[in-house]
Amino acid sequence: MTTPTIVLKRAYDKPAKEDGFRILVDRLWPRGIKKEALHLDAWPKELAPSNGLRKWFAHDAAKWTAFRARYRSELTRSHASKSIGELLDAAKPAKVITLLYGAKDAEHNEAIVLRGLFERVAKRRRSDR
Numbered sequence: 001m002t003t004p005t006i007v008l009k010r011a012y013d014k015p016a017k018e019d020g021f022r023i024l025v026d027r028l029w030p031r032g033i034k035k036e037a038l039h040l041d042a043w044p045k046e047l048a049p050s051n052g053l054r055k056w057f058a059h060d061a062a063k064w065t066a067f068r069a070r071y072r073s074e075l076t077r078s079h080a081s082k083s084i085g086e087l088l089d090a091a092k093p094a095k096v097i098t099l100l101y102g103a104k105d106a107e108h109n110e111a112i113v114l115r116g117l118f119e120r121v122a123k124r125r126r127s128d129r
Contacts, residue, residue, distance in 0.1 A: 003122040004088070004097045011100040015039040020096030023087060024040055025111050027054060030102040038100070042090065043072045049110050050074055064108045071113050084114075084121045 009019065011030040022039045024030075027048035030038070049057070049071050057067040092095050097118065103109040 002095070003126055004091060004116045006051060006118045007096060007098050008115060009098050010102055010106070011038060011102045018096060019098040021091035022093035022098045024100045026102050027051065032071055042087055044087060046078060047080055047083055047114060056087050059103055059108060061105065061108045068113055071110060074118060080117060081121050084118055085125065088122055088125065093096050
């Protein structure tokens with residue numbers, strides 16, 4: 001079994017066939033986008049940063065390192081690996097999983113943190129077989 005490629009894409013970018021299995025990773029729906037226009041396969045709100053963390057971070061690049069640590073801690077406490085495993089199962093046989101996010105900043109957002117976790121869970125599951 002091959003590990004899917006995890007890619008990141010702004011929710012505001014046009015959907016493409018190459019996106020594979022599309023997952024919205026924000027807690028809030030992206031403004032101005034109709035539900036049918038996003039072509040979502042999943043919206044696991046439990047994987048998004050908590051409202052408190054999201055508001056504290058406010059996409060301030062100066063808080064990025066602390067945000068990553070706090071968000072990883074939230075994901076560990078919420079047992080996110082199980083949810084990610086379920087999403088990986090649902091995404092089969094897609095070779096690509098696209099994590100969609102609404103932030104303008106492509107270098108400081110929760111999708112970056114989640115991509116690392118998706119990759120670790122997929123790799124661990126592959127090695128367990």
